[in-house]
Amino acid sequence: MAGSGLAPLRDRPDVLLRVEGLVVEFPVGRRDVVHAVSGISFDVAEGETLGIVGESGCGKSTVARAIIRLNDIREGSVMFEGKNLAVLKGEELRKSRPDLQMIFQDPISSLNPRRKVRDVISEGLKVWGSQMGAWSEGRIDELMHAVGVDPKFGDRRPHQFSGGQCQRIGIARALAMDPKVLICDEPVSALDVSVQAQVLNLLEDMKVRYGLTLLFISHDLAVVKNVSDRIIVMYLGKACEIGAADELYEHPRHPYTRALLASIPEPAPTVEVSEGDIEGELPSPINPPKGCRFNTRCPHADEICYEDEPQMEAVGGDHFVACHHPVAVSIDV
């Protein structure tokens, strides 16, 4: 299996979601295949927030959509409460849906413009009827209140709300299903700066209040760090580096992680700004490079990087890197 190694998988009883060797491919044209995600393994423990960060085209959203089965999975497993979500079909798949919910990137587009927001939020409860416990106006009011939208505006339609409010309503819709896992796909990138913090705080609060486990996808390194316990850095369908949030940003080992941290407008103090100058373009996911996928742009690449794919290896407690030449970092206290 073309995997980047199973090392980051933890053998803990409280692991809620375990993704192993996930491969997602999309056919393009007659013969070509986009290798969107090529063998990624990770797990999420109950109550944890796992961040996935990377640039466009790295496959981070595809991972999210595959787990929630909006995309088909080519290979690999997604274990959740003893079931392999990757192989579920039809009614069985549908029945597994409420436990994993999603917050979408575009808050406006994620709400049906023709439905009242109260109906949007209660839709899930109506779909599942008695199985989800009694549906009541009181429950909807409580949810709206919890996400900070006054229930008296329930009869309004989405276009009468701002982007931030629409995102709150989307969160209420997901919470109505009483999910265990909440997948957030770039939930704040369409929002204004001053509103982002409101929504990020709300997600943290909801996580505590409803006992959620979060998968948080974003291209914004600071945002991901703020919400995550653990972070995966992805590049071209592969995981480069996995680690505890603070540790990963403090001691980035993969040249790509370092490049990202050096590229942001206010670079992390742990890297040199010049490390952000990575050359060339993102290779095509239709025909990704052999060996390490970052080899076309990596300043440290040598022969072995063009031959062998690096596997995930531990470089410290909860810190794994898939690189033949991980950057040494001085660990000062």
Place this chain on the structure above:
Amino acid sequence: MADDISTENTEVVLDEAELEIDDAVKKKLGVGFWIAITWLVLVVGLALLAPVLPIDGQNDVAAGGRLESPSMDHLFGTDGAGRDVFSRTIWGARVSLSVGFIAIASGLFVGGPLGIIAGFFRGKVDAVISFVFLSLLSFPSLVLALLIVNSLDRSLRIVALVLGILAIAPIGRLARANTIVFAEREFVQASRVIGAKNGRIMVRELLPNVLIPMSALALLGMAVAIVAEGGLAFLGLSVKEGATWGKMILEGADPRTLRTGTHVSMSPIMVLFFTVLALNYAGDRVRSYFDVRETAF
């Protein structure tokens, strides 16, 4: 703890004043729309009440004479057979409007669901349905109409049915195209993630969005169907019994009649024109009225 959280969040709840602004922007349908609706109500009302109205029967020859110009006795004059044109226009509305309505209803009820299904499932289902639509569009419509009406009979039902078949493809294709656009939207994916079945997604999420452009087209299509009935009448293929606007125009277009009494064809033409215009205008207004602004500020 939980209480603290909720109070902190309600802090950022928008206050009423912020939303009031939106109420001030409520769109209006406009005076034109209401004039159009008044006209349509008038025409439909007169058509429905024709049997009890104090007007001549559709084939009664009125006292007076042939090809009389409009007067107080005969508002729209009389035709070549000496029948009251005003009465016949009202009787004709019964057939013409029924044909238009039935044709479009069948287009909506057959084409709409097929289009939504095709656009939602894509793949093979779409290929088959789209091919059917394409075939219907490619087959010369007049020939199709001729074939069916000729081989069956010239009853109101058959004529309406033929026009209905012709309405399926345009309405269906519009429904399909709109469904494809909306199916990409995140709210449809959200509904799937919630666990809604395909049927529910199509009915609850897609239909309300697809219905607006579809009904706008349907109103337009009704106008087309009424005109098409006139076309069939021209070929002598419309409803056998009784007056229709199409038949009346045809009779009035007879060269001998035209020379002396343009009012015979002009009356149904004007009524047809205003009815079609009203339908089109109302359709247009309805569409833009429901065209919600989807951008928040």
Place this chain on the structure above:
Amino acid sequence: MAEPLLTVRDLSVRFPTTRGVVQAVNGVEFDLEEGQTIGIVGESGSGKSVTAKTLMNLLPRTAEIDGEVMFDGRDVRELAAKGEDHFWGVQMTMVFQDPMTSLNPVKRCGEQIAETLRYHMGHDKKKAISESIDLLERVGIPEPAKRVAQYPHELSGGLRQRVVIAMALACQPRLLIADEPTTAVDVTVQKLLLDLLDDLRKERRMSMILITHDLGVARGRCDEVAVMYAGRIVERADSHSLFSDSRHPYTDALLRSIPRIDQPSHTRLDPIPGRPPELINPPVQCAYAPRCRFAQRSCLEEIPEVSGVVGMHSFACHYPANTERGEAALQANLDRGETAGGLHLHAAAEGAS
């Protein structure tokens, strides 16, 4: 001191709409010297893009513009009225957020640059193409000779934006307005593009207006930064003092609300409550007052004048942050539990931040 290249005085832009008049820009003033970069920071609807479009003469005819814009001694609004063609695109050019809006999808990249050169500079076709290749090379596009013959969709987002920059630079402009030039691209590409703009600016002694919603970009890339809120510039200073010693409560709150890379994870953010005000018939008060933690009665009664040292560090606030007066106002609000604008404050939460 030399005369500034660009002076904007009391610029106001209104758009009549069916819902009322939108006051998009309101009394905006700033100077820009040769070779300098001013950043205009703000959220959507703050008026930053409208300001840029006004300078570029790109607003629809319905816009009502007031105020004075002088560029090197010439009245820009007069030039617009006279229909001067070889000013915009030559002296003053603009780079937009989405490169696809400035590139014609059915024309080769080279042709598009060459067209600009032929129209404005009167080059013949051959010279224009060869100069296009030089320009593409200058903006760091690999294999420029090959790229001139390619269509925009054949290039990545980063390369496309470089083509747009090349096009904007074709006629050696003295002022480049970059409206969110890197919002549509990834961070690694963003860094390279901003580096490129920096280099080009220094090399050509070009002035630049950088419009962005990203405070980090503004801090790192601008000499001076103006913060816009609801159509007004609420604070303007050199970028160092603006970010380290901000005076306007909005700037201050914005800086607190964004997650920072150097904070540990799960640091509680300090959001700005509410949302930006409507621009139609705004009440006569400080536009930020309803969201402001410092707000006092006077903030709701009059619009604060620009104070401080104009040209150095100016701001429009009655109770500026990081001053005694401001701190006293904040403390009074905290003691009361709410601001004059009716915003509830939690004393405990304040202590924690």
